[in-house]
Every structure is written in structure tokens, then in C-alpha cells.
Amino acid sequence: MSADDAAIEPAGPRFRRALGATFGVHVALGVGAYALGARWVGALAGATAPHPHGAEALSQIAPESFADLARSALAPLTFLTFASVLLQALVGVLLQLVWLGAMRRDAAGWRAQLRRALTQLPRALALGALFVLALVVGLALLGALPMLWHVALADSPDARLHDLGMLAACLPAVAFAFRWRAAHDLGCAAISLDASLREALRASWRTPGTLPYVGFWALSLTLLALGLGAAWTLGAMAALFVAQLAAFGRTLVRARWLATAQHRAARESHSRHGLEIWPSDQ
Amino acid sequence: MPSGARRSVSFGVLIAWLGVTSLGAADPPPPNPRPLQEGHAYILTARLDPATHTVEGTATITWRNESRVAVRELWLHRYLEAFRHARTVFMRESGEQLRGVRFRGGGGLDVHALTWEDVDLLAGVDDDPEADDRTQLRVPLPREVAPGEQLTLEARFTAHLPPVFARSGYHGDFHCVAQWFPKLARLEPDGTWATFPYHGHGEFYADFARYELDVIVPSGWTVVATGARQLPREGEPTADGVRHRFAQDHVHDAVFVAAPWFQRLSARFEGHGRTVEVELVHPPGFGHAAARHLEVTLAGLAHFAEHFGPYPYDQLTVVVPPAGADGAAGMEYPTLFVTAGPWLHVPGLPMALLDEVTAHELAHQWFQGLVATHEVRWPMLDEGITEWATGDLLERLHGRRRSGVSLLGVDVDGFEIRRALALRGRPTPPPARPVTAFKSGYAYGRSVYFRTSVILETVARTWGRARFRRALGRYARTQRFRHPTPDDLFAAFDAEYGPWMSREILRPALFEGALSEIFVAPLERDGGHTRVVAERRGLPIPRRVELRGPSGRRGLEWPGDAPRLELREEGEWTSVWVDPDGHALLDADRRDDARGARDGWDTWVARALTVAQALLGAVGP
Ligand SMILES: [Zn+2]
Numbered sequence: 059m060s061a062d063d064a065a066i067e068p069a070g071p072r073f074r075r076a077l078g079a080t081f082g083v084h085v086a087l088g089v090g091a092y093a094l095g096a097r098w099v100g101a102l103a104g105a106t107a108p109h110p111h112g113a114e115a116l117s118q119i120a121p122e123s124f125a126d127l128a129r130s131a132l133a134p135l136t137f138l139t140f141a142s143v144l145l146q147a148l149v150g151v152l153l154q155l156v157w158l159g160a161m162r163r164d165a166a167g168w169r170a171q172l173r174r175a176l177t178q179l180p181r182a183l184a185l186g187a188l189f190v191l192a193l194v195v196g197l198a199l200l201g202a203l204p205m206l207w208h209v210a211l212a213d214s215p216d217a218r219l220h221d222l223g224m225l226a227a228c229l230p231a232v233a234f235a236f237r238w239r240a241a242h243d244l245g246c247a248a249i250s251l252d253a254s255l256r257e258a259l260r261a262s263w264r265t266p267g268t269l270p271y272v273g274f275w276a277l278s279l280t281l282l283a284l285g286l287g288a289a290w291t292l293g294a295m296a297a298l299f300v301a302q303l304a305a306f307g308r309t310l311v312r313a314r315w316l317a318t319a320q321h322r323a324a325r326e327s328h329s330r331h332g333l334e335i336w337p338s339d340q
Numbered sequence: 341m342p343s344g345a346r347r348s349v350s351f352g353v354l355i356a357w358l359g360v361t362s363l364g365a366a367d368p369p370p371p372n373p374r375p376l377q378e379g380h381a382y383i384l385t386a387r388l389d390p391a392t393h394t395v396e397g398t399a400t401i402t403w404r405n406e407s408r409v410a411v412r413e414l415w416l417h418r419y420l421e422a423f424r425h426a427r428t429v430f431m432r433e434s435g436e437q438l439r440g441v442r443f444r445g446g447g448g449l450d451v452h453a454l455t456w457e458d459v460d461l462l463a464g465v466d467d468d469p470e471a472d473d474r475t476q477l478r479v480p481l482p483r484e485v486a487p488g489e490q491l492t493l494e495a496r497f498t499a500h501l502p503p504v505f506a507r508s509g510y511h512g513d514f515h516c517v518a519q520w521f522p523k524l525a526r527l528e529p530d531g532t533w534a535t536f537p538y539h540g541h542g543e544f545y546a547d548f549a550r551y552e553l554d555v556i557v558p559s560g561w562t563v564v565a566t567g568a569r570q571l572p573r574e575g576e577p578t579a580d581g582v583r584h585r586f587a588q589d590h591v592h593d594a595v596f597v598a599a600p601w602f603q604r605l606s607a608r609f610e611g612h613g614r615t616v617e618v619e620l621v622h623p624p625g626f627g628h629a630a631a632r633h634l635e636v637t638l639a640g641l642a643h644f645a646e647h648f649g650p651y652p653y654d655q656l657t658v659v660v661p662p663a664g665a666d667g668a669a670g671m672e673y674p675t676l677f678v679t680a681g682p683w684l685h686v687p688g689l690p691m692a693l694l695d696e697v698t699a700h701e702l703a704h705q706w707f708q709g710l711v712a713t714h715e716v717r718w719p720m721l722d723e724g725i726t727e728w729a730t731g732d733l734l735e736r737l738h739g740r741r742r743s744g745v746s747l748l749g750v751d752v753d754g755f756e757i758r759r760a761l762a763l764r765g766r767p768t769p770p771p772a773r774p775v776t777a778f779k780s781g782y783a784y785g786r787s788v789y790f791r792t793s794v795i796l797e798t799v800a801r802t803w804g805r806a807r808f809r810r811a812l813g814r815y816a817r818t819q820r821f822r823h824p825t826p827d828d829l830f831a832a833f834d835a836e837y838g839p840w841m842s843r844e845i846l847r848p849a850l851f852e853g854a855l856s857e858i859f860v861a862p863l864e865r866d867g868g869h870t871r872v873v874a875e876r877r878g879l880p881i882p883r884r885v886e887l888r889g890p891s892g893r894r895g896l897e898w899p900g901d902a903p904r905l906e907l908r909e910e911g912e913w914t915s916v917w918v919d920p921d922g923h924a925l926l927d928a929d930r931r932d933d934a935r936g937a938r939d940g941w942d943t944w945v946a947r948a949l950t951v952a953q954a955l956l957g958a959v960g961p
Binding site for chain 1: 512513514599601623625626662663664682683684722741745750751753756757759760761764862888913914917920922927929930931932933934935936
């Protein structure tokens with residue numbers, strides 16, 4: 059970190075400033091997910107009902123239970139996944155801009171933040187469109203690797219060599235997807251600091267943010283697993299408590315990463331342009 | 341992999357020892373001592389050309405008329421003709437695919453010469469008894485063959501192997517050469533030929549015979565085959581390759597498998613008065629999985645010998661096929677079977693699912709190899725009993741709870757999976773039918789494999805496993821080297837249980853598809869008493885009933901002759917569970933076998949919130 063960088067506010071204070079907004083985001087999304095959660099629980103109950111010893115009898119009733127669960131719960135899960143993608147595309151970007159706006163040093167009330175986020179939205183959508191294009195092109199290019207390996211080993215009897223090679227050949231695509239996701243967040247963070255589209259693009263690909271992103275992502279996953287594990291093993295009320303805590307923890311981890319992204323985007327701009335860009339966020 | 345092999349040997353010996361000690365007081369009938377092979381022999385030669393995937397072969401076939409009447413014709417099968425085009429019986433029945441592998445054409449068996457006492461028989465043959473299907477040859481004879489008379493045929497032929505599709509064929513350099521020579525159908529005692537075209541799901545019914553097999557392959561290739569090696573492992577150089585020779589008495593078919601890259605494991609099984617050399621060949625990369633296949637094979641040799649009589653041959657060969665050769669995978673032949681499964685195997689973490697195919701194909705050595713039923717007429721005696729024996733071995737190896745799946749804390753009983761496959765969803769026909777009576781391969785598999793095995797396991801669990809093994813063991817031992825029918829199976833069971841077993845349980849279940857289903861009504865409580873009402877529809881299978889409550893559990897017996905259970909028990913019981921031990925598997929839905937009090941609304945709200953938060957965490961922005 060150069061002497062100049064010291065002028066940029068670190069991620070910690072940004073994260074703390076936005077705690078209220080983070081809680082709001084958590085509650086808003088939780089209410090949306092509740093209806094589907096109830097549907098899922100209904101499916102879970104229907105799969106074992108009316109057997110009162112579901113878990114104990116699982117070794118016996120698992121075949122029909124899993125079949126019924128797949129029949130009645132796969133549809134809501136698919137819907138939820140698509141709804142989430144759609145939500146990301148429609149209001150997710152706006153929500154993220156408001157969330158990031160709450161992290162700025164000059165963060166104002168939520169009405170002002172929403173107004174500012176709306177002025178930033180066209181740039182953020184344009185950024186998203188360019189990123190989707192990059193994702194499609196990148197995955198198409200990297201997807202050729204496993205295909206080439208498969209063709210090269212078509213006549214080999216050694217299935218282990220083939221399968222491990224395929225796995226290794228897929229790794230660049232996975233790494234690219236992580237890099238892509240981190241870069242997209244960095245670009246959004248720059249836009250949340252009023253950067254232009256060109257500056258946001260520069261910030262997104264110049265700022266090495268992949269490693270911290272992967273770190274926060276792994277932490278999110280661990281918390282999620284903890285919540286799911288609790289739901290299976292603890293009683294209903296204890297499970298609810300642990301799952302709520304784990305889910306909120308997961309939202310906090312995401313907020314902490316966004317704060318990190320905003321700090322990095324600010325630092326990138328600062329080191330390139332001196333102080334005249336984004337005066338509100340020095 | 342010498343270390344893997346050594347470990348397997350000690351495991352096998354241990355299991356063998358356990359088997360011997362647990363035999364105890366059981367007094368099984370001695371195995372049938374007289375194999376019906378006198379006068380029957382196939383002397384075969386084969387030269388494999390891996391470039392064209394063809395086999396040039398000759399056959400000297402000795403056959404004796406064992407029926408009571410003179411015969412004027414022979415029936416020969418040439419089953420590779422099933423893969424000539426898409427209009428054969430096999431292709432029409434299988435919809436040009438088998439076990440998910442699609443037909444790609446290119447098979448056939450050309451018979452160039454067929455003579456008896458220097459008379460050309462080929463001129464008079466009828467090679468198309470069924471429209472568009474040349475898998476059978478009707479061969480008129482120049483004179484009658486009297487009962488007890490023996491004849492010797494000479495044949496010269498070319499086998500064209502298809503890309504591996506149904507059991508036979510090639511994949512790259514891997515050549516699985518099965519159903520590759522002209523083979524006689526079986527003559528029944530009344531003088532009728534038990535002949536049939538090659539069906540999608542049935543192929544075996546032949547006389548026990550001596551088989552000798554000479555195979556020539558390019559040098560450096562490995563060959564494994566039915567029978568004991570008569571030459572050193574590396575073979576004997578000839579002008580056009582390397583010769584391998586095999587010979588075996590008392591078998592009803594012979595195959596060989598060849599590839600240049602096979603790796604090898606071996607072990608010796610000792611037990612039940614027998615020494616068996618077990619050889620396993622596998623593609624590179626399959627080392628760990630292969631060691632497990634060998635382990636299961638050795639354990640199975642001991643287990644099946646204990647209950648169904650010893651494995652009578654000196655050697656057993658296991659082939660692990662390469663990825664992509666799925667069409668050849670999971671297939672049994674005398675003294676040799678092709679297993680299946682991925683290369684990935686975590687040592688020390690045995691999964692029943694991965695042992696399944698090896699256990700199944702090994703069980704066929706008894707139920708098909710030794711007890712040689714008519715597979716097309718009575719597939720349940722072949723695949724059904726084999727599937728039961730498969731599950732029985734997996735229970736022994738993994739324990740009942742984990743005999744199906746054991747993954748991430750979820751244990752599933754293997755026979756519960758078979759039950760669900762057989763009985764859930766659309767109704768399956770009863771299993772006691774010929775192969776041709778099933779409309780699809782799916783219905784055939786659900787009924788013949790799974791329904792049969794679930795019927796047998798219900799008997800084993802309800803009236804005791806040791807008793808069941810004695811009954812099936814009696815059938816396996818007395819029918820060894822014979823060609824039994826369901827009546828022989830029922831006779832063995834009735835001898836153990838009494839005539840009610842076949843009359844009230846086995847016949848209705850196997851021939852009519854009878855089930856035994858339980859429906860429990862919600863519990864009713866009044867003034868310190870709990871009322872339990874349950875109903876049974878179908879077979880008279882007794883069950884244990886368990887009441888549960890804050891004060892503990894109480895067990896009751898529900899006898900087989902009462903179709904309805906009505907109890908008024910003292911105390912506040914919270915749930916009732918019919919058949920908590922999971923014995924009576926002939927029930928399409930096990931979830932209504934128990935009833936209890938419902939959970940309160942607060943529990944459901946809490947559960948819904950938990951799931952909501954988990955979902956949010958998984959897919960939120
Ligand atoms: Zn089978």
C-alpha cells in the first residue's frame with residue numbers, strides 16, 4: 059500500500075456503516091424465500107408422511123420418500139433458481155448498488171441512495187451485459203479444453219487418465235468463473251462510486267480481487283452447510299435459531315466482500331488519477 | 341498389484357473359515373453327482389483378427405440323443421446373426437437398444453460348412469424359420485438318430501463381431517467374443533427341440549458338455565476364456581500369432597475375451613474342500629476397483645458354496661471391461677464373468693452399490709451355470725433367484741441397513757430399493773412368465789429381477805433366513821447340472837416348510853403377482869386407552885407390531901391368518917408401527933405401515949423458516 063492509498067478508507071468502516079442496509083437486504087430476501095420454504099417443507103413432510111418415525115425408518119422408506127420428494131419439490135427448486143436469476147437481472151443490480159451506496163463515506167438516507175443508485179443503474183446494466191458476453195465467450199473457449207482431451211483419449215482403455223484429465227481440463231473454466239464473478243462485483247463497486255463504464259471496466263479487471271472473493275465465498279458455503287446440517291439434526295426450534303444465524307452470517311460475509319470490493323475499486327482509481335476522481339469517497 | 345491380491349486372499353480365507361464354522365449342524369443334501377455331459381462336446385478353434393473384428397473358427401460338435409424318441413432334424417443357434425440388421429427378433433424386442441446401449445450394426449455368423457459323416461448338411465437347412473431372423477438353423481438329417489445314438493458334426497464359420505452392444509462385440513482393442521459359434525439347441529426328453537431365436541433378455545438353455553477351445557491372437561495380447569488353461573499363460577507361438585488353449589468339463593457355453601492391455605490380479609480360494617484359482621483382468625487405471633471386485637468374488641465363493649454347494653470348477657475368471665464397453669458389462673458365462681463399475685474406488689470405503697454387479701454375476705455361476713434353467717421360458721429361476729442371492733451376499737458383506745446405499749449418513753436397505761423398483765409406480769406383471777410375455781425391458785427387469793427377489797426375501801425375513809437358505813440350498817444342490825422348472829423349486833421349499841409355502845405364498849406371489857399390503861388407521865385415544873386399527877390385503881404374512889409412547893415400547897404379534905388388527909390397549913400410546921423390522925417387503929408403500937400424532941403448527945413454521953433461510957443462503961445475491 060502506497061502513502062497515497064492510506065487516504066482511501068479501508069473495508070472495515072464501510073462494512074460497519076452499511077450494517078443497517080445489510081440487515082434490510084437480509085429481511086427483504088428472507089420474506090421472499092419464505093413462501094417457497096413452506097412449499098419445500100410441505101414436500102418434505104409429504105414424502106415421509108404419515109410415517110411418524112421418518113428418520114428412524116429412512117432405511118425402509120427412503121426409496122418412496124426420495125421419489126416423492128423429487129416429484130413434489132424439484133419444481134419449486136427449479137422455479138426458485140430461475141426466479142433468483144431473474145431477480146438478479148431485474149432488481150438484483152439495483153439492490154446491490156443501494157447496498158454498495160450505503161457503504162460510501164457520504165452515504166445518505168435510503169431515499170437519496172435509491173435515487174443515486176437509479177442514476178448509476180444504466181451503467182451497471184451495460185457493465186452486466188458486457189460481462190455476460192465475456193462469460194459466454196470465455197466459457198466457450200475454455201470449454202474446448204476438455205473436448206480436446208476427450209477426443210485425444212478416445213481410444214485409450216485407461217478411463218482414470220481420461221476422467222482425471224477431463225477434471226483438470228475443466229479447472230481453467232472454473233477459475234475463470236470465479237475471476238469473472240469477482241471482477242463483476244469490483245466493476246459494480248466502482249460504479250457505486252460514480253465511476254464511468256470505462257473506469258468500471260478498468261477497475262474490474264485491473265484489481266486482483268479473486269482470492270479474497272473465493273475466500274468469502276468459501277466462508278459463505280461453510281455457514282450455509284452449518285445451517286442445513288442444523289436443520290437435519292436439531293429439533294425444529296433449535297434448527298431455526300442456528301439456520302437463521304447461519305443465513306444472516308452468510309449475508310454479512312457477502313456484505314464484507316462488497317465492502318472489500320469497494321475499497322479496492324476506490325484504491326485503483328486513486329492510484330491512477332490522484333484525488334480528483336470520486337471526491338466523495340476519499 | 342501383489343499387495344491387493346494378498347489382502348484379498350486372506351480376506352477370502354477368513355470368510356471361507358467363517359463359512360465352515362457356521363455350517364454347523366445343517367445337513368444339506370449332497371450335490372447331484374452325475375453331470376449330464378456324456379456324449380456332448382464342443383471342440384472349438386478360433387483365430388481373432390482385431391483389425392477386422394472377425395473370428396475364423398471351426399467346431400467339432402459331439403451330441404447324443406438323450407430323448408425317448410428318434411430325431412430327424414437338429415436345431416442350431418447362431419446368435420450373432422441377431423446383430424445383422426435392425427429387423428431381427430432381438431432388435432424388434434429390444435427397440436434397438438439394450439440397457440441404454442444403442443445398436444450400431446455389423447454382426448453376423450457365416451457358416452461356411454456343416455457336415456455329418458462327410459454328408460453336407462448345409463444344402464438342406466432352413467435358416468429363416470422366423471421372418472427376417474436368422475439366429476436359428478433347422479437342419480434336416482439324412483437319416484434318423486435313435487435314442488442313445490451319438491453323432492459328430494463338423495463346422496467351419498466366420499464370426500463378425502459388432503461394436504459392443506449386447507454382451508458380444510469389440511470396443512477399440514477390447515474383444516468380448518460370446519455367442520460366436522454355431523451351437524445346438526437343447527432336446528427335451530420328449531423329443532421336442534427347446535429352440536428359440538435370440539431374444540433381448542434370454543439366451544441360455546443348452547446341454548452340459550465338454551468344451552475345448554483353441555484361440556489364436558496377435559502376440560502380446562491377453563486372452564481369458566471359459567475353462568482351465570492348457571498352455572503357459574503367455575501362450576504358444578504359431579505362424580500367425582500366439583495360441584492359447586482352454587478346456588472344461590460340465591459347462592454349457594464357452595466364451596473368450598481378448599485385449600492387448602489387460603492388467604492382472606490373481607488369488608487362490610480355498611474352502612469347502614475346493615481350491616479355485618481366481619484370475620481378474622482389468623484395463624489400466626482400474627487397480628483399486630479391481631482389488632475390490634476380487635475381494636467380493638472371494639467372499640462370494642465362500643458364501644455361495646456354504647449355502648448352494650461348492651463351486652465345482654478349478655478356476656474362475658473375472659473381466660473388468662473398459663469404459664465405453666458397457667454393452668459387454670455385467671454378463672455371466674460358465675467359469676467367467678464380465679463385471680462393471682467405475683475405476684474410482686476409495687479403498688476402505690466399500691459401497692454396496694459398487695459390489696452389486698460382481699456379486700450378481702458371481703451368483704449366476706450357481707443359478708444358470710450349475711442350475712441350468714431355461715432362461716427364455718423361466719427367467720425368474722435364472723435372474724430372479726440370482727438377484728436374491730446378490731442381495732443376500734451384499735447383506736452379509738455390508739449389513740442389512742447398508743446393503744443398498746450408505747452415503748452421507750443415509751443408509752438404505754438394498755432389498756427396500758428392489759422393493760421400490762418392483763412395486764412402486766406402474767404395476768408390474770407377475771414374474772413367472774416367459775421372456776416374450778414382457779412388453780418392455782423395463783417391465784422385465786422390474787418383475788423378473790426385483791419382484792422375484794423381493795418375494796424370496798420376504799420369505800427369508802419372515803420365517804427365518806437360515807431356514808430359507810436350507811430350502812434354496814436344497815434346490816441348488818439337487819438340481820445341480822440339471823434343467824429344473826418352478827415345480828422343482830416349489831418341491832424344495834415345501835420339503836422345508838410344508839406344502840402351504842408354495843400353495844399360499846410362492847405360487848400366488850410368483851404366478852399371480854399377489855402382494856401383502858398394510859394400512860394403519862390414525863390412532864384414537866379415549867380415557868386412558870389407545871385404539872389401533874390396521875388392515876392387511878393380500879398374502880397371509882404374519883407381522884410384528886410395535887406400540888410406542890412416553891412410557892416405552894410394547895411388541896405384539898399379528899398372525900398371518902387375521903386380515904384385520906383391532907386393539908384397545910391400556911395407556912396413552914403416541915405411535916404404532918407395523919413390521920418395524922422391515923420383514924414383509926411385499927408392500928408397495930411402507931409409509932402407511934405406521935401412524936402417530938401430528939406435529940403442531942409451530943413446528944411446521946419453524947421448519948419452513950429453516951428451509952427458507954437455507955434456500956436464501958444457497959441462491960441469494
Ligand atoms: Zn443376471
